Amino acid sequence: MSLSIPARTLAGAGAAGPLLTASEGLSFWGGVDPETGNVIDRHHPLAGACVTGRVLAIPSGRGSCTGSGVLMEMILAGRAPAAIVVCEAEEILTLGALVAELVFDRSLAVVQIARDDFARLAGFAQARIEDGRLIVTAADGEDATDAPVASTAEPAAADGAEREVAAALRLSPLDRAFLDGRHGRAAQVAFEIIRRMAAIQGARELIDVTRVHVDGCIYTGRAGLRFAELLVEWGARVRVPTTLNAISVDRRRWASQGVAPALGVPASALADAYVAMGAEPSFTCAPYLLDDAPVFGEQIGWAESNAVVYANSVIGARTMKVPDYLDICIALTGRAPAAGCHLDAGRRATVALDVVRPEAADDAFWPLAGYACGLVAGADIPVIFGLEAAAPTADDLKAFCAAFGTTSAAPMLHIAGVTPEAAGQDATRRIAVGVADLRRAWDELNGAATDEIGLVSLGNPHFSLAECAALAHAVAGRTRSPEVAVVVTCGRAVHDAATRAGHVAAAERFGVAFVTDTCWCMLGEPIVPPTARNLMTNSGKYAHYAPGLVERGVRFGSLGACIDAAVTGRASARHPAWLAP
Structure with missing residues (x-):
């Protein structure tokens, strides 16, 4: 069995190799180890697979913009996929291939095929790209060059981008x-x-x-x-x-x-x-x-x-x-x-999400809901209904957007009654995101095998001045366990303002360490204590990436739950009351 599919060339030219497919987008930053080519995103269907030398077929990239840098490093080190096949708009991985080609004269084929054709790839074992076509064959290696299939895509020659x-x-x-x-x-x-x-x-x-x-x-x-x-x-x-x-x-x-x-x-x-x-x-x-x-x-x-x-x-x-x-x-x-x-046309919602916010939900709701909405939206820009009366703070929205950007390839979202361009947005396709979906996201982010906590990591994205103030208030009068490190990352400007306001000194009396200039997606040992088996965070983004980046178990929860873990050295795996079945 075999297929010959028209393909639009985004970068590079011909390639061939074993076919590796997934129906979910993949971030190369935090998702692929550039030293080995292994998929380290523990939440991805390809977790543990090696992309080196394979024709990697994914709907698109997602998550971090740094994926282009990771891919370029892999290309120059000889650890990249043989080619990348996508069906959605894809710029992050493509850009990494373009810079490798234009600056370093190293090529990697990136091609786009129609969505319907992408859905046909499952079950095929080998692939090659030549003359504006993706040719996939079964394990028996049957040649398919004379067996084209119907497609909504138009083929593009290797120099198609230049002609465009x-x-x-x-x-x-x-x-x-x-x-x-x-x-x-x-x-x-x-x-x-x-x-x-x-x-x-x-x-x-x-x-x-x-x-x-x-x-x-x-x-x-x-x-x-x-x-x-x-x-x-x-x-x-x-x-x-x-x-x-x-x-x-x-x-x-x-x-x-x-x-x-x-x-x-x-x-x-x-x-x-x-x-x-x-x-x-x-x-x-x-x-x-x-x-x-x-x-x-x-x-x-x-x-x-x-x-x-x-x-x-x-x-x-x-x-x-x-x-x-x-x-x-x-x-x-x-x-x-x-x-x-x-x-204007590129900012319109293409899917509507009806989100349930449970009564008595705490601040963990926002990153959790962002994570769940990103999984559902994929590459579509969503308009989100059901949160009109929620009155989120700027920090709530920061946490929501960061978690959404982790699991989605979309560059924006709308929240009815909250964000400035949501009025009048709607979409014919509607998807419900209920409490059961939030529980599944919670379980996905709480993967630590034990309840022991050795690190509380806060500030992904960087803490704001208001979050520094909330932290100082939350730790007042409490005693940190000596077995738990508490580390906050923030920008220099926020750290300076929080220092002037007294929030840094108040947090440091509890035992909080502040790190500026960098963020949790870049940190490893020794700031992540070598003895810490598990960490706890209130960041949906870091809870997703940490297992692959630092090889620690993760517990996720509210800021208050994080401080409780810092005091007791433990974090329960149970759902909070507002998420309980």
Whole structure:
């Protein structure tokens, strides 16, 4: 049995290998170990499988924008898949392949096929990509080149993206100056990457953006550092205000914290390279907490999945989910493809979710509901009903957006009665997200085998000033177990403000340690205590990624439950009363 399927080439050219398929999107950051190629996302259907040398078929990427950096590292190290096949719009993984091709002359095929064709792939064992087609065969190896199947997709030649650019993209005089190299080598290379991505996204023109948030400053390996250093060598300077995401270490204190120089030195060098290009050393994964946050309707270019979802959904600013490395390209030119969430049409809801909020639900509801809604929405932008009277705080919405961005590929969401563009949104397809769905999400995030807790991890995304105040209040008059470390990550600006307000001192008296510049998705030992078998967190995002990233069991719950665990050294696996059957 075999199929021959038309395929649109997004990057690279031909490839062949064993076929590995899944019906669920995959984040390469936190989901795939770049050293081994193994899927480390314990919640994914492919957990434990190796993607190296295989034709990986997934609906799309999802989760972190840093997936592009991880894939590029794998390509240059020879540990990447033989090819990637998707059926949804896919920019994060594609961008990693494009940078490897354009900057390092290393190719990886990424192709898109129709959804109906993707559904036919299950059960096939081998795949190859050639001449604008994906050819899959059964284990017996039967050749299928003469057996095409009906499809809604149109084949695209290997140079299809280039032809699309030449035919469709309107260039301004400034764009042509970038393309001709009149603004230097760095801006020229950056603009070429933007051109290629514009073709993939179907953009007819580019737009000006007023600010950029760069996620590519996270250290994924030597290739990412070399890319940044090349830009500096080529004279790169940002043209618009540019902030930097959390990096991989506490820039000022990593040595005293016991971080190995093998990580601390290159991670710091990477941060320094972006600062040398003119970026602000903000080092936060929550740039919307900075004093100069974007405003409604502002066209921006942000990376970092939680920040993108929050900016689009809660603030009403406009950005694509910008992959790592495309972010600095946009910063160097001030130009971005006019596609997706930059446009009115790209912000419309495509699925409606009816969510039940149980009575007496605590603050754990918001990350839990975001996680469950992301699983249901997939790549669709949802409008969420049922929370009109919930009155979430900014921190509730921060937690919701971060968890949603972990399990969904969508760049935004709408919550009726809450977010600024929700009025008038609806969709013909409706899905109920009830208490049973919340319980399943709870069980998924509470996978620790025992109730012993050795670490309470808070601040993913980075803690806000209000959360620092809530923490200081929650620990007042209580005594931390000496067997439990309590660590909070936050941005420098928030830490400074919380210090002035007395919240840091109050929390430190309880035994809380504060870490700035980096975040939990980048932290390992010794900040994660080597003796800690399990950790507890109030972050749906970190509860999802931690088992694969730090190989610890996880318990998830409210901030109050986290503090109780810090005091007792234990965390129950039972559902909270508001989730009980």
